[in-house]
Amino acid sequence: MRQRNRVAEAGLDIDRERIVRFDFDGNRYEGHAGDTLASALLANGVSVVGRSLKYHRPRGVVALGGEEPNALVRVGLGDRAVPNLKATEVPLLDGLVAESQNRWPSLGFDVGAAAGLVSRFIPAGFYYKTFMGPPWGWATWERHIRRMAGLGRAPEGRDPDRYAKRHIHCEVLVAGGGPAGLVAALAAARTGVRVVLADENAAFGGGLLQVPAEIDGKRARAWVADIVGKLERLGNVTLLPRSTVTGYYDHELLTVAERITDGVAAPDPRLPRERHWMIRARQVVLATGAIERPQVFAGNDLPRVMLTRAIRGYLHRFGVLCGRSVVLCTTDDTAYQAAVELRRAGAAVVGIVDSRDPPGEEALALARSEKIPVFAAHIPTFAHGRRRVRGLEASRLKADGREVSGLVERFACDLVGMSGGWSPAVHLFSQTGGKLRYARRLAAFVPGETRGANRSAGACTGEFDLRSCLWQGFEAGAAAASDAGAAAVSTGRADESAPDDVISDAADAPPVPWAAPSRGRKQRFVDFQNDVTADDIELAAREGYRSVEHLKRYTTLGMGTDQGRLANMHGLALLSEAVSVPIPSVGTTTFRPPYAPVTIGALAAGKVGESGRPVRQTAVHDWHEGRGGVSADWGYWKRPRCYPVEGESEADATFREVRAARSGVALTDLGSRTRIELHGIDASVLLDRLFMNDWPELPVGRARYGVMLREDGMIFDHGVAARLGRDRFLLSTAGPAETLLEHVTFLLEAVWPELRVFVTDVTESWFVAGLLGPNVPEMLAELCDDAAAPGEALVMSISEAQVAGIPARVLRSEIFGEPVTEIHVATDFAMALWSGMVTAGGPWGLEACGTAAMDVIRIERGRFALGAEADGRTTPADLGLASMVSHGKDFVGRRSLRLPAFQEAERLQLVGLMAASGGDRIPGGAQMVAADNGGRPQPALGHLTSHCTSPLLGRDIGLALVRAGRSHVGERLYASSPLVGETTPVTVVEPASLYGQGEPTNG
């Protein structure tokens, strides 16, 4: 297809030699390298690029950049598709595939719009009204709304790309790379401090790139290139193009979303798609520019009713003339230069409709010299056309300047430009909590009192004169550097950057009135993206939504991907008129990050998969893997659950491993168990206070089991302490090391600073292999050099030995009521020890034993586990450990144990459960109930905490916390899981008596 709107003039951004082919809604088009999707579509005469959110009205491109409300497209295919991209921000690449959104079945013919179905049924506050209405309302409407409303479709499949994150620090961050930002960055950088300059566009220059301008006698682009070159050569400046400053948080933490590979032809495959920058600055310069506003009149949303700046920009940057017969509507001088440029490019400027009376003198003179008719004191009232604008009516304002008279001008045209004044981009400024000030002269909000270390410079302050913007930028940059502690003062001459000759967009007059009068049922759009009309705002005000925050939520004004960049000012001005409150008192809605949409990928960068949840491996992890060890999570640790051999089920493997622990040797990896060393003369005193049980002086070489409580009396951790020397203990516990260290460190620093103890985590330095089973002593005797084999040592003792030729500590203690021998070696020798034992253990019936088998052994012994039974809500008495609690000493948690609530008989208490018969399965996650009543609701008496199939008892057993559980011993209860629909009868027993119920020969 021909690019029929491409003209020979201008087009500085495109390479006319290079043709780029792309596909939009299944049609092939051509554009040039350097185009955006929007400019290429305009060049090809494509007017309708999408349908609107609620009313499915045909919509075209309105703007030039990130403020675009209409041209939302889905770009790419499959798992790389991205919905809701602004066509104005999508660089055109060869082979690009894009589609419009919000239309069904097609863009040209949309059922919703054609039937006129929607608009009558979706007034302002539709959702509120539906929710507040009769209950059938939403159910009825939802199906229709889901299909008709909403933005684009999510991509299919998992995101194949990588996203990156980077944290950096700088003295001065400049947000916005237009003229003010460039000069600010240069002024700051010349002092030698670290400067970051970020701009959302691919090229720096901001507004200078959009219109013909000269600075220092140079074409604007040459001047920009010159400054950028200087910044690059300085070496202390990080230049971030294609990077949107999305958030400004406390203490000058700013987030920047950088787009790296999207829109780049043949990007380096190693590069991430986007990078999310977290930048900590000492000082910030906000040079975020200003955004042109549309005008509110009937039919103002027709395709080819565009912002005047955008019309100029498409001509200047891309050589695209958006129409041949143009009417420019304005409230300031903006339109006049545009009219001249359009005329020179070959368009007929049918008229300039200026709300002022009289318009600016210079502007009028310019129009006169170009023979362009000017209609002063006129405002546009009605644009007509079906799929694009065909004509415009403008009405003369009465002398008061607020109402229209009956005098109407009618224009035939195919392009309408709107310039309803300029809104400074104060979003980042507002995010810091800075106060906005209403500038009557501009009819816009500008930065007022600031909070945080920032300055605003350039058009975002409401200063639109280029020369003044450059001065502001220079001063802001130099002052920011100085406040950030720069030793040097900025060495540049201020006047070096001062322009000789500028063409500026002066904007002096407020738009009066804010909206043209209504015209039958023709809608006057305020917010294009959310289909909010002037009537909606008046309706909302009539219905009592008088606060701007309520208005926003009720009408959705200012929501969506453009966050009302074009709409906000008109919206609150119309509200101000409707409720008769001056604009400054109406105020604005709160601006919150992000300024522009940020992909979830960028936000999640560095927090996905193993990066977000690291894996902790013990030193023999690969042995487990090699033996088919089924990995299970235990915190961050990976531990083998069991080691099924070929053809074996996990349950059978677990049985085999339990049998080894009862009849041969079970070898288990205890590398993840917490080990802490205590050093100092008060170590013994500390242990005495940590453990709830009696703690008589422990002789060197001996060990003791103990239970620790939190200050609130709940069980916190348990384990074994062994005395290594006079002032030296090893504490080996079941809970995580970090939690235990935090607990003990807090106590030592805040509660007992007088205790002279050092606490050191040695978990990672030692590997521990645990051995259970009757053949352990014989096996160890064989593995150890010295005759005094540790197997012969006393239970609850620690000694040193050479095991498999490796210096080791041997701790003999109990685990779940079974004797266990722990071999501790330096972790570097873990694999040597492990393989040595596996080799030596063969004749003794050694099996590697996973966590599932250890759990079976534990449950058969009726012992509690952290997290399951000791769930942070159970006291020693709840778990049947009351007799263990010391009465003769003070310890952490002691006072809490006396609380009346902890004495109540109705507390949840630990009990053992046995399935009534061998075939009954106790369902996981079961609630304990009194009757099997066919699944009807009944009060739960408690819940199951652990369960397994016991090889010892030949049936399912479990542990449960049951209300007044010990009083139910001997009774029948039911373990009921509504989730799986199973209810199993169980007998309640004392936890410790489970083991005794088994036949000894089974063991």
Added chain:
Amino acid sequence: MAELPRPRSPLAYLDLTARAAAAGEGAGVTLAQRPFLGMLSLRGDANDPRFAAAVQDAAGADLPATPGSSSNGGSVTLFWLAPDEWLVVCGSSSEAADLSQSLSAALEGQHAAVIDVSSGRAVIRLGGTSAKAVLQEGSSLDFDAPHFQAGRCASTRLGSVDVLLHQVEDDREGTGPLYDIYVPRSYAISLWHRLEGVSAEYGLAVSVV
């Protein structure tokens, strides 16, 4: 005493030799493991001149007194970890065992502790022109001089993993700075995977020490 079995480094699982062979050209990041270093956890009272003197005597290096600092003496490096905690790093675990004995002897009678933690950490050496960028991916510290430079150390997080970072050398010849990352052993493989992933865009060369 019989000869010890062969020790195994924390990253042995990864087969770094194979990874080293696969390295491309023009790498912006280099990674290597420094295995089998000796390490001691040293605890004591920094304000007690007897403690500082005893450490100086036995270790041959000054006791770093300010946060984030380190000191060097012969093959021994001391890192400040906390007001009463230092990490002593030396060439091998047997050297650490000797040093542990001499330190313990020198500190006899003081409230101090010397604990051999040689096997507890993996040490990853990170270098190359983009080394700093790799750290900036996971840590929010300021890695520019004078905030961080040769000799400085910091306990920080790289992503979700707690590490001790030590800047070994500044970027002198445009080849990039050198860092040592001390990471708890059980996290080492996960951290390595992360570093590899982050380095991919700069080009990665793995070397074997």
